[in-house]
Amino acid sequence: MSKSLQAIRGMNDILPEQTPLWRYFESKVSRLLDNYGYKQIRMPIVEFTELFKRSIGEVTDIVEKEMYTFEDRNGDSLTLRPEGTAACVRAVLEHGITGGGQVQKLWYIGPMFRHERPQKGRYRQFNQIGVEVFNLDGPDIDAELIVLTWRLWGELGIRDAVKLELNSLGTSEARARYRAALVEYLSSRLSELDEDSQRRLKSNPLRVLDTKNADTQAVLVDAPKLVDYLDEESRVHFEGLKARLDAAGIPYTINPKLVRGLDYYSKTVFEWVTDKLGSQGTVCAGGRYDGLVEQMGGKPTSGVGFAMGIERLILMLETLEQIPEEIARQVDVYLCAFGEAAELAALALSERVRDQLPNLRLQINAGAGSFKSQFKKADKSGALYALILGEDELAQQVVGVKPLRGQGEQQTIAWDALAEHLATCVVQG
Structure with missing residues (x-):
């Protein structure tokens, strides 16, 4: 395999x-x-x-x-x-x-x-x-x-x-003078340095200063100080x-x-x-x-x-758990539509809402599905609200607005008032 x-x-x-x-x-x-x-x-x-x-x-x-x-x-x-x-x-x-x-x-x-x-x-x-x-x-x-x-x-x-x-x-000139003094000091104590610091002494001696080795750090206590060469x-x-x-x-x-x-x-x-x-x-x-x-x-x-x-x-x-709530939540509103006629209306309605609320994160259901399956998707999306558009809502040109993340009753909102309603309740949510 x-x-x-x-x-x-x-x-x-x-x-x-x-x-x-x-x-x-x-x-x-x-x-x-x-x-x-x-x-x-x-x-x-x-x-x-x-x-x-x-x-x-x-x-x-x-x-x-x-x-x-x-x-x-x-x-x-x-x-x-x-x-x-x-x-x-x-x-x-x-x-x-x-x-x-x-x-x-x-x-x-x-x-x-x-x-x-x-x-x-x-x-x-x-x-x-x-x-x-x-x-x-x-x-x-x-x-x-x-x-x-x-x-x-x-x-x-x-x-x-x-x-x-x-x-x-x-x-660079001051650092060169310090480098020479540091190399002279550390060379006289070469056997006390760890292997990595011995290698660095030849190639890049200033890097010895930030070693994590405790024995080498002890050697550095009395080493020349860069501030004295500035x-x-x-x-x-x-x-x-x-x-x-x-x-x-x-x-x-x-x-x-x-x-x-x-x-x-x-x-x-x-x-x-x-x-x-x-x-x-x-x-x-x-x-x-x-x-x-x-x-x-x-x-x-x-x-x-x-x-x-x-x-x-x-x-x-x-x-540190410094993640804003809106980052963890990627969808504000999930639109569920039931039946082909409702799906067509939902597409037009969602685009109208997006025109009025360009920062609203609105996800429309794709792949049809039963009432139960669409609500399961809505809940899994993390949305604050589910919008419900079925045959009855379609006939009356309204949409159901159901809270998914807290207290509150489902409301029925006219299409023309939907954007204004969402602007209020999503901010409050």
Whole structure:
């Protein structure tokens, strides 16, 4: 017997009962970003592999171990995008939309791909919403990105479940000085480091700072501190950011070990973290990458952005039971029609109601059926009300309106008054 077809491990279907919550979340974010003046950009999910080697860094875990890379029929090395910033930078460079110092405030949404060990909240195909801003170099735009995410958490009802962690990585020159001091310190204690940290010491030593190994963390207690190597420009920038967050009333914690996993970050880095999702605690993260555009062949251009993991935030909404009732309910009204003449009238009547109430979720029964079977479908749909249209109602040009989710008697409403009646009772329901 042939093996049954199934999805690739770590690449999941989002089923019909799940998509309403996804659409709710996505609409919340897109509306918020629109209100803050951000414009959507859409990039391909496949890019030339060289793009990610040049931007993320060849010695990062992502490039070395996690990318889905393949040769196409022309022999070109292509990669399913593991993150969105590099692709966005490529796009703005290719189309020249940041030239001449033009400010661009952009956002995107879509799948990313990394070959990791799948676990709850971490998948091989995962979805992100990313925001990128170009040609604004002050701490005010860094603060705006954090403020708008803070507002989003409030709108979603999860603000009490997330905490903001901040750090500054300084300029590339300051970071190079710190890197040298850190490598010297850790090399003298090499035997005390875990195997993964020993490997990172050679390839990406700053990543040793966010190790989860307790023994290595003990070694890091007396390690050089990045804050002691910051340049004056970065200090001023960081103080400006903190002052704005204080003014906005946004609480935060300075985490000197927060370095992020990508080579292109500089100055501000931040993460929104939670303790509600087990080991996958980061739900939104980002920072400044002022040298990335130049690194990828453009003129010196400041940049800052963040990405949020949709799967993790959906999981948070479910865990914290922050799902609006109207999301769980996908149908407001279910129209039952009995007999061919009633079915024809029901089609016309339902369209008339939709014209008057475009936001009403009205489902008309399909496939005929007995009174009992149609009411069973109506109840299963989750609708608040069932509309009844049979021979008697048809003759009198009325419709029965029966509550399905609470107290109340069935009413008889004239066709011409149906939309007005539903506008009142569905809102009340």
